[in-house]
Amino acid sequence: MKKILLLGNPNVGKSVIFTRLTGTYVVASNYPGTTVEFTKGFMNLKGEKVEVIDVPGIYSLEPVSKAEEVAVDMLKEGDLIINVVDATKLERSLNLTLQLLKQNIPVVIALNLWDEAGHCGIIIDVAKLEKILGVPVVPTCALTGEGMHNLVLRLKEAKANTYLKRDQERWTEIGKIIQQVQKVTHRHHTFLEKLGDASIMPATGIFMAGLVLFLSFQVIRFIGESLINYVFEPAFNILWTPLMLKLSLILNPGSFLHKILIGELFKGEINYTASFGLLTTGLFVPLAMVLPYIFAFYLVLSFMEDSGYLPRLGILVDNIMHTVGLHGLAVVPMFLGLGCNVPGVLATRILEGKRERFIALTLMAIAIPCTAQIALIVGLIGKYGAFGLGIVFGTLFIVWLVLGLLLNLILKGESPEIFVEIPPYRWPYLSVLLKKLWLRTADFILHGVPWVLFGVFLVNILYTFRVIKFIGQITSPVITGVFGLPEETVAALMMGFLRKDIAVGMLLPLNLTMPQSIVACVVLAMYFPCLATFAMMIRELGVKDTVKSIFIMLVAVLIVGTTLNLILSRLS
């Protein structure tokens, strides 16, 4: 099968073009390095099925980083290259284009962001550029789909080896081309540009960052709570409960099937957080407690991604990130990790070296709880108000910082410096944003909910065969002796290997005291990543480094759990 490669600088819209060509949706955002993996899709070209590959962005074929090396290797497999060029940054993009034109593979150029170039007052003589380069140049605006049809039509005109000047003279050549084809008319700074400048000035920038984070937090809370209080809880109570009570009568309380599906009844009533049946707690926790927050979090995150704010935040916190051995751009994986650690782990690929990736992954797995887990922590500790939540998240933040400092001191090497292009602010494109939001929410429903159900099922089985009681007795020296938690929490800790949200959920019916709830939440967040994250860590770090990372986790959780228990039990 023929292979078409989508190649170009980071953040020029390759992923959007990919989606347009193949109909396969991939996540696109407004910062360099959204795509860290190859994505393959298929399109129909005059009755012939061809493979389209979305390659991570590169600036040059002279590899200076791992990602570029991989992309250059990919080149050998391609039969045709669609070189995606940012029309607003033609000069810089041509550096890669001129290199691609020497690779013995036919090339077509998509001059993307054509509309934005117009707004910026940049006029490009496409016909002349086509003549100079010797390959088709098609203006496109992938977001709206303009020019895509034309691009596909002209794939057959692709040519190879049309521009064979010596490498040493490349920048001079580029200068000559630009002079011939591009005109820039003067224009005043737009509102978005002024806002862009203000958000990276130290004084205004830090103020704006505080405001953005505060507003994000409030919006997430407002949307999450509203959905729970006015949509999901009433839906469960009014529609689902009568159905379940009928089913309960049919199944006969006390039967094994009743225990698995409905769980325990309390005074003849279903308690959605305590009954612990597949159809009661198993559905209520992921759908009515977690899903609203997942939706709200990703709505806000997608907005931050698509507007271009995230890398600016990274620049502002670059100093803090350096103290833990990372640089500012590491805010991207950390923020993604707050949604779900799995894509967070993958996103650490935008960091340069092995050392940074190890630090980032270890810190994320230990001290960054995902939204699902946070939602349940809020459900458990929220009743103690901001004080309780403050201790939980404050502790995790201190752990993140101290552990990062230590890792940075102990591990050999030093943190590389940030070097990144700052994307222009863009108004998020609504349909793209909604598509991304839907994809991420659907991912939770398709991949998260089944694991919760499986976990509920497993715990019921283990309880029935008294396995949990047995393990509880064995581990009680640590759990009760060191952490000050009752023996029953062992079930939650076991579940934590599988999934963190339902694990925290299992603490709800235990009637823990406030100090116990806080210690349990912190221990659950820190001691081990969930199964999906663990698998991802092995894939990204290898077995040896994952073992190291887990060892650090276990030591950290013992120290932090003990300390927290000592302090809190003394306070109360």
Place this chain on the structure above:
Amino acid sequence: MKKILDLTQMKQKKKGTVIAVAGGPNLKKRLETLGIRKGAEVTKVSAQVMRGPIIVQVVNTQVAIGFGMAKKIIVEVEKESNIEKLAVKNEKDIITG
């Protein structure tokens, strides 16, 4: 009058021309990919506090550069003489009327 500085010493909103990159070939190549090379015109947009990243505008792209890296980028700026300052002031007065 011309003055030679590195990027960290340059004043905000000033324009300069890169005359050298004091580093190895890898650093030079890396900087080149975002348009920072000998002869490029750069305008400093801002600098973060406590040796944080320096942000410059190259053509129409803003680039954030770590402090240490920015120290290796040598630029030449026009030194403002008093006459020039006066000229700028006059120009502003004319525009604002």
